[in-house]
Amino acid sequence: EAGVVQSPRYKIIEKKQPVAFWCNPISGHNTLYWYRQNLGQGPELLIRYENEEAVDDSQLPKDRFSAERLKGVDSTLKIQPAELGDSAVYLCASSPGTSGGGETQYFGPGTRLLVL
C-alpha cells in the first residue's frame, strides 16, 4: 500500500513569493490533515478535511494561507505571499475515517520550506 505522498520535498523561495504544496493521501482515507512543524517543536494542525469539507481550520492564517481538497482526494496548501517566519516543514497526514483524533494518522515525509 502506497503511503502519503507529498511534493515537493524541498522548496526555497524569496519572501513575498507564492508557494504551493501538494499532498496525495492513502487511497480510501477520508480525513486529511495539514500540519506545520517548526524546528524542535511538535506539529501544529493547520487544517483538517473530512472528505472535501474543511471541518477545522481555526489555526490556518487565512490572510495568506489557503487550502483546497477537490473531490475529497488530494489536497493543495498555498501560501501567498510567503514570509520569513513561514520557514518550516509542512506535513500532510491522512486517516481512514472521520472520527478525527480517535484514529491513527499516517504522515507523509513533509515539505521543507525555506523562505529567504
Add this chain to the structure above:
Amino acid sequence: SQQGEEDPQALSIQEGENATMNCSYKTSINNLQWYRQNSGRGLVHLILIRSNEREKHSGRLRVTLDTSKKSSSLLITASRAADTASYFCATDAGNYGQNFVFGPGTRLSVLP
C-alpha cells in the same frame, strides 16, 4: 496552545537500557497517542491509548495513562540505536478530534 508537554526534552542512553518519556496534559482527553519521528522524516504512529485504558503494550513499547494526574508515559525496553528519534505525544480533547494537539517532543539518543 499546546496541550501535551513531554519530559524530558532530551534523553541520551546506552543501547540495551530502557528509556522512559513522560507526557503531561491540561484538560480531559478522549485518547492519547504516541508518535515517533526520525530525523527529516514524517511521523510514525506507535500506540493509541483511550481515556478508559490504563496500560497498553506493543512489542518493546509500554504506554501508561493516568487520567487523575493527566499524564502518560512511554517506556521503550532494551533500546537499540535505531530507536534514536523524537517522540511526541498527541492528545485528542474535543468531539471528533477538533482539539488534536501534539507536544514539543522528547529527543532520544541511543548510543551504541
